[in-house]
Amino acid sequence: MTPEKIAPNMPEEAAWPANYFNYFTEVEERFQKARGTALFLMSPLDWALVESWKNAGLPLEAALRGIDAAFEKWRSKKKRGQNVNSVAYCAQAVLAEAQAMAGVAPARGHQESAAPFALQALQTYLAANAGQIRGQSGFDDIAAAIDLLASDAPALFQDLEDLEQRLTALEDKMIALARSRQSDEDLLRARRELELQLRPYRGKMSAPQLAMLEKQYLERQLLESAGLPRLSLFYLR
Numbered sequence: 001m002t003p004e005k006i007a008p009n010m011p012e013e014a015a016w017p018a019n020y021f022n023y024f025t026e027v028e029e030r031f032q033k034a035r036g037t038a039l040f041l042m043s044p045l046d047w048a049l050v051e052s053w054k055n056a057g058l059p060l061e062a063a064l065r066g067i068d069a070a071f072e073k074w075r076s077k078k079k080r081g082q083n084v085n086s087v088a089y090c091a092q093a094v095l096a097e098a099q100a101m102a103g104v105a106p107a108r109g110h111q112e113s114a115a116p117f118a119l120q121a122l123q124t125y126l127a128a129n130a131g132q133i134r135g136q137s138g139f140d141d142i143a144a145a146i147d148l149l150a151s152d153a154p155a156l157f158q159d160l161e162d163l164e165q166r167l168t169a170l171e172d173k174m175i176a177l178a179r180s181r182q183s184d185e186d187l188l189r190a191r192r193e194l195e196l197q198l199r200p201y202r203g204k205m206s207a208p209q210l211a212m213l214e215k216q217y218l219e220r221q222l223l224e225s226a227g228l229p230r231l232s233l234f235y236l237r
Contacts, residue, residue: 027063048220198210
């Protein structure tokens with residue numbers, strides 16, 4: 001079962017979990033702990049994969065359980081000199097856990113949760129993003145929209161889900177504009193880099209999983225090469 005098929009069956013709060021904003025940090029720390037190397041640096045592919053789980057609504061608990069399950073299986077078959085060097089190794093186990101949770105999770109109403117950051121941190125984050133975007137030619141409208149969100153932050157802080165949706169819409173617009181300016185050579189280079197990183201895992205992931213991962217990776221690389229920030233509150237850490 002693919003992420004997009006799992007998410008609609010999740011209870012409503014699973015799409016906006018209480019620890020939504022800690023999603024990446026929790027996954028990173030669990031992977032490092034399971035691997036036994038706290039200094040391990042996750043790759044752009046790892047970032048993109050975790051983001052695809054988050055965007056598909058896979059519960060954080062499924063990701064954490066899947067990582068543990070994948071490493072338990074790896075240890076039972078471990079060979080000398082072989083290490084797990086990417087979160088992609090855990091992809092199948094994570095989706096299996098999400099599928100299991102989709103069948104047993106009790107349905108409840110939507111629950112609000114306190115943000116793990118202060119209002120001032122949110123305002124600083126929005127202002128910094130607006131400033132970075134304003135430094136790139138042709139993105140003034142997006143920068144102005146984020147400035148407006150920053151000025152309205154005290155009110156928006158009361159409904160972070162709505163704010164996240166607004167930021168996602170602006171990021172989609174920013175990505176579309178950046179893509180229209182991307183050269184064929186730059187896109188080809190990004191795809192080649194992606195293929196090198198994905199090659200060891202292509203046989204372990206379904207076509208929909210790979211398509212989602214490729215999209216996240218290429219968007220991430222596009223924004224980085226254009227000097228543009230990610231806007232999601234997911235990156236306010």
